[in-house]
Every structure is written in structure tokens, then in C-alpha cells.
């Protein structure tokens with residue numbers, strides 16, 4: 403990861419899309435913290451495996467109305483999750499290399515109702531990936547993906563050269 407790539411990534415994560423930002427479930431009237439980062443970009447932008455590992459679940463939007471098309475990857479060091487995908491190019495059980503394309507950025511699930519965000523050189527849009535990283539032994543513990551990316555522990559999950 404170069405400084406330039408990191409700069410591009412950060413420009414595509416809105417202030418309301420950072421890890422730990424306050425969220426509210428209006429139906430349940432509950433407050434919670436955002437468990438990942440939202441990276442905004444054009445539909446069709448390649449999404450890549452943040453780590454080498456094994457695909458352990460592939461959910462279609464029909465099975466996952468909020469998360470939309472979702473891939474979960476059991477990596478060498480972390481579990482990473484990729485939500486709201488437009489397309490998914492891997493099957494459950496597949497082994498992937500770090501940096502391999504696994505799908506494309508989309509607007510499936512509740513991303514259709516996400517806030518708009520304008521990024522440089524791109525029209526205002528709602529399309530984004532919600533990306534999570536979790537401890538392998540305690541998958542209920544969400545880690546801040548931006549910290550892991552900055553520390554070079556995982557790759558940026560988006561091919562930022564498309565931005």
C-alpha cells in the first residue's frame with residue numbers, strides 16, 4: 403500500500419462511514435456503533451481479497467436483505483467481510499490469494515437507503531462497500547479495518563486505481 407493509495411482510500415470514506423461512528427436502528431430504537439468502514443465508489447469497481455484465505459460464506463441479497471450480496475473470507479490472520487456487492491465472483495470454499503478480485507462494488511441490501519457521498523471525479527452516489535475485519539477466534543469482536551490497512555496487515559479491499 404502506497405501513501406497515494408491510502409490517500410485515495412481515505413477520500414472515499416465519509417466521516418459518517420468510519421469505524422465506530424454512531425448508528426441508530428429506528429425500528430428497534432437502539433443505538434450502536436458502526437462495525438466497519440464504508441468505502442464509496444462507482445458500481446462495478448473491483449473488490450479484492452484483503453488477505454489470502456478461504457471463502458466461508460457467500461450470501462445473495464435474497465438471503466440477506468440488509469447486507470445485500472455478501473462475502474465472508476476466513477483469512478490467514480483475520481475474518482474479513484464484504485457487503486452490498488453488485489456481483490460475486492467466488493464460490494463458498496474457494497481459496498483466494500490476497501489481492502484477487504472476488505466481486506464488484508454495488509448498492510445491494512440497505513445500501514439503497516445509504517446517505518449520499520460525493521467523491522472527487524465521481525458523481526454523488528449511494529453505492530459503497532461496507533467492509534469489516536474481525537478477530538478469527540472471536541468473530542463478535544470487530545476491529546477497525548483502517549488501522550489494519552495503515553499497519554499493512556491487510557490490503558485495501560478495493561482496487562483504488564478505478565477511482
Ligand SMILES: [Zn+2]
Pocket residue numbers: 436438439440531532533
Ligand atoms: Zn457500513
